[in-house]
Amino acid sequence: MTELKTQILCDDQNGLEQAASILSDGGLVAFPTETVYGLGADACNGHAVASVYAAKGRPSFNPLIVHVADLETAKRFAQFDKTALDLVGAFWPGPVSLVLPLAKNHGLSELVTAGLDTVAIRIPAHETAQALLKAFDGPLAAPSANPSGRISPTSAGHVSSDMDGIIDAVVDGGKCKVGIESTILKIEDDRVSLLRAGGLPVEAVEACLGHAIAKPQDPKTPQSPGQLQSHYAPNAAVRLNATSVESNEVLLGFGADVKGTVLNLSATGDMIEAAANLFAYMRNIDGIAGVEKSIAISPIPMTGLGLAINDRLKRAAAPRD
Missing domain, CATH: 3.90.870.10 (DHBP synthase)
Known part of the structure; x- marks a missing residue:
């Protein structure tokens, strides 16, 4: 910054x-x-x-x-x-x-x-x-x-x-x-x-x-938001660190000159812009993928806000229950 x-x-x-x-x-x-x-x-x-x-x-x-x-x-x-x-x-x-x-x-x-x-x-x-x-x-x-x-x-x-x-x-x-x-x-x-x-x-x-409430140690207590590994999953399957896009995929890009991009988190590689767009773009591209296609996502550097972005994308790509 x-x-x-x-x-x-x-x-x-x-x-x-x-x-x-x-x-x-x-x-x-x-x-x-x-x-x-x-x-x-x-x-x-x-x-x-x-x-x-x-x-x-x-x-x-x-x-x-x-x-x-x-x-x-x-x-x-x-x-x-x-x-x-x-x-x-x-x-x-x-x-x-x-x-x-x-x-x-x-x-x-x-x-x-x-x-x-x-x-x-x-x-x-x-x-x-x-x-x-x-x-x-x-x-x-x-x-x-x-x-x-x-x-x-x-x-x-x-x-x-x-x-x-x-x-x-x-x-x-x-x-x-x-x-x-x-x-x-x-x-x-x-x-x-x-x-x-x-x-x-x-x-x-x-x-x-007038009664007890559920505590963190109780097995039925909800965990803090964001802690389930597959919590942020879209309906479509997700493939991370995609350097190319397959015919059955739609690509969520990051950075300039990414070929085949349907949506781009930040064409300039701006991490703050990418973070601000992340959840809305994930919803949008999931709708674009529909039931027939999966989602490919370009590599995002593991620096600055890239750590947080990759954390959420990893959860989105995790195996479903």
């Missing part, structure tokens, strides 16, 4: 307006929540979301948590059943994210959901996060603002030490009060499962519901 001059913004009206403008232009802004500092990007802008993965050096496209200002906004992106609304009433704003079915016409980038039919969403309680979300007036995808695998940041100084010159700005809103990531709960048909322990104690969730 081209090195940036990372701005440190105050959490006053002027700073928040600058941050919102950067986000609207597709930039990356770290901001405080009550849990940890998040690396914010417009959740409806695929290129911006891909830039988050690039900035973090994230090796795979796991679903990202969408942050919104209020329940009315959340309902534009997710479907809430009675159980979900009970938890919302008890714990939002707060350090808990709910994994819910996507709403129709949600408009989120497929990189945010990792191509799944669910979205992880929450309303943060931090005053600065709330003010930024209102100034931006939209959903922010915001994983922790640190390089993948590093310790999550709980101050603007932590973010600056890890991300200076990589992201556009940091909004300094002081130290995070909770200091660990949000609890993640999956709600499906009014059943609640714990996907990640975090800032909201499980005991509080169970007290609200």
